[in-house]
Each structure stands twice: as structure tokens, then as C-alpha cells.
Amino acid sequence: MYLALQFCPMKINFLKSINLVLILFLFSCENNNDNNIEEVVIRDASLQSPEDDIELRLYLESHFYNYEDFESFPNDYSLKIKIDTLSGDNINKTPLINMVQEQNLTVKQDDIDIPHKLYYLVAREGNSSRPSNIDSTFVTYQGSLIDGSIFDSRDLPLWFDLAQVVQGFRMGITNFKSGSYSVNTNGSVNFEGFGQGVMFFPSGLGYYSNTNSGIPQYSPLIFSVSLLTMNISDHDNDGIASYLEDIDLDGEPLNDDSDGDGNINLYDADDDGDGVLTINELDKDNDGVIDDTDGDGVPDYLDPNTSN
Ligand SMILES: [Ca+2]
Ligand SMILES: [Ca+2]
Ligand SMILES: [Ca+2]
Ligand SMILES: [Ca+2]
Numbered sequence: 001m002y003l004a005l006q007f008c009p010m011k012i013n014f015l016k017s018i019n020l021v022l023i024l025f026l027f028s029c030e031n032n033n034d035n036n037i038e039e040v041v042i043r044d045a046s047l048q049s050p051e052d053d054i055e056l057r058l059y060l061e062s063h064f065y066n067y068e069d070f071e072s073f074p075n076d077y078s079l080k081i082k083i084d085t086l087s088g089d090n091i092n093k094t095p096l097i098n099m100v101q102e103q104n105l106t107v108k109q110d111d112i113d114i115p116h117k118l119y120y121l122v123a124r125e126g127n128s129s130r131p132s133n134i135d136s137t138f139v140t141y142q143g144s145l146i147d148g149s150i151f152d153s154r155d156l157p158l159w160f161d162l163a164q165v166v167q168g169f170r171m172g173i174t175n176f177k178s179g180s181y182s183v184n185t186n187g188s189v190n191f192e193g194f195g196q197g198v199m200f201f202p203s204g205l206g207y208y209s210n211t212n213s214g215i216p217q218y219s220p221l222i223f224s225v226s227l228l229t230m231n232i233s234d235h236d237n238d239g240i241a242s243y244l245e246d247i248d249l250d251g252e253p254l255n256d257d258s259d260g261d262g263n264i265n266l267y268d269a270d271d272d273g274d275g276v277l278t279i280n281e282l283d284k285d286n287d288g289v290i291d292d293t294d295g296d297g298v299p300d301y302l303d304p305n306t307s308n
Contacts, residue, residue, distance in 0.1 A: 045208075067123070077193075081121075101175070105118055105168075107205065118168055127193045135230055169225075176225070194229070195226070200222050238269045240265075245271070
């Protein structure tokens with residue numbers, strides 16, 4: 001069972017019957033060259049990022065997608081995004097570069113923030129909820145390389161815990177909204193109104209110097225994705241949604257560790273390390289307001305000076 005399925009079971013019971021196969025492509029991984037660790041020289045990301053950007057832009061300038069289908073059939077949610085080269089009969093189509101939007105992100109290397117640019121194409125924005133970069137998303141997708149080779153493809157939707165996937169995917173998918181669903185009498189589920197698009201990102205937002213099945217080192221990645229539905233995650237079930245465990249408000253909930261115990265807040269059920277679980281410190285008087293007993297502006301669950 002997926003971790004993501006455990007977070008909000010009330011909402012997603014109908015999905016539990018869907019037989020999903022866990023795949024690892026999107027998941028961050030350790031360097032798999034441990035046996036030869038002394039031979040590995042990791043490239044300088046401040047050089048790799050602009051190189052990847054040139055490759056990505058060349059791709060976006062030389063390819064288009066089937067936007068005419070999406071314009072002609074705006075309510076046909078069986079449509080899939082197809083990308084092709086601008087050549088022959090298609091030479092006058094609008095290139096992707098004229099249709100994508102840009103998202104500026106950073107990746108830390110040796111404690112330095114290196115700029116990385118992600119491009120995303122919105123074929124359909126979607127009309128329900130926009131996930132944060134730490135929520136759970138129910139998606140279909142296809143992953144490919146710049147050369148067009150497909151390294152993974154899923155037509156059966158599956159849950160991705162965005163805390164576990166590569167940065168490009170988890171940041172890029174926040175540009176889309178989920179859709180709505182209805183359950184048919186035979187138990188099958190129809191999705192519509194969902195966000196649909198493509199993310200194009202440099203290797204630094206993907207696997208960088210690691211390899212994965214079908215993905216060489218330093219590969220920029222392309223993901224077309226449909227965001228069918230989503231759930232707000234509370235990874236540690238402490239009553240604080242994971243996106244609200246971004247205490248320094250830098251937009252990244254994966255770098256906050258209030259008590260410095262090495263366990264980031266979104267996985268730490270006792271965020272201030274005072275021995276009292278966050279869930280028992282949040283709202284002791286049950287008035288629906290998070291408690292700050294000593295009135296110092298730090299809520300009790302983050303204030304080791306206030307534990308009862
Ligand atoms: Ca943060
Ligand atoms: Ca902690
Ligand atoms: Ca926590
Ligand atoms: Ca505590």
C-alpha cells in the first residue's frame with residue numbers, strides 16, 4: 001500500500017481497489033557507484049545547469065504539441081499530449097518555446113544555491129485544487145529524454161508522495177490543478193476537469209549524476225502529466241499539514257528542523273523536542289486556535305519552553 005494512501009483514507013477509499021504498481025523512476029536515489037566512490041567526479045552544477053538549458057531550449061524550439069486537438073475538443077479528457085518535431089507538414093506549427101512558461105528554481109551544491117530553470121506547458125490548467133510541493137498527487141504520466149526515448153509511462157493512475165520524487169516533478173506539478181471525479185455504478189471512476197501538461201527540466205532537478213533505468217547521467221527530463229486528484233499530506237500525522245511545517249516560509253518544507261534532531265518537522269511528531277507530541281500541544285483548550293501559552297509568538301508545539 002502506498003504511504004500516500006494512508007494520509008487521508010476517508011477521501012480515497014474507492015481508489016484502494018485500483019491495483020497500482022509501485023515504480024521507482026521518479027524517486028530520488030542514492031549514488032549507485034558506491035563501490036567506486038573515489039573515481040566519481042560530480043560535475044559543477046553551475047556549468048551543467050546552463051548546458052542543460054541550451055539543450056532544453058533547442059528541444060522546445062524544434063518541437064510542438066497537438067495543441068489543435070486540445071483547442072478543438074476542450075471537454076475531451078481522453079486526449080493525450082503528443083509532442084512531435086517541427087518538420088514536413090508540421091513545419092509551421094507553433095513551437096513549444098512560444099507556449100511554455102518558466103519557473104526559476106535553485107539546487108544546492110556545496111552549500112551554494114545554483115539557479116535552474118524549469119519550463120512547463122499548460123495544455124489544461126485544471127479546475128479544482130492546486131497541490132503544494134509536498135502533497136500527494138494522483139497522476140498518469142510519461143517520462144522521456146530529450147532524444148525522444150521514453151523511460152517510463154503510466155496510463156493507470158498512481159499516487160506520488162511529492163516528498164519522495166525528484167525536485168523538477170514536485171515543483172513543476174504545482175503549476176497544475178486537480179480535477180473532479182465520479183464513480184460509476186460498476187465501480188469504475190471517471191476523471192475530468194484535471195490539469196494536463198508537460199514539464200521540461202534540467203538534470204539538476206532530476207537525477208543529475210545518478211543513473212536510473214533508461215536514464216543516463218546528467219539527463220534533462222521531460223514529463224507529460226495529468227493531475228487527476230490530490231490530497232493534502234500530513235506525513236507525521238501531527239495535526240499540522242506538511243506544507244505548514246515549512247517554518248522558515250521559504251517554500252521548501254524539506255529543510256525545516258526546529259529542534260535540530262536531524263528529523264525534519266514534517267516527519268517529526270515532536271517538533272520542538274520537548275517530549276510532548278505536537279498533536280498533544282497544538283490546541284490544549286480545544287478552542288480551534290493553536291496555543292501560544294507564554295504569548296511569545298512561538299506556538300507551544302514549536303516552543304520547547306512551553307510543554308504543558
Ligand atoms: Ca522551509
Ligand atoms: Ca526535528
Ligand atoms: Ca511535525
Ligand atoms: Ca513538543
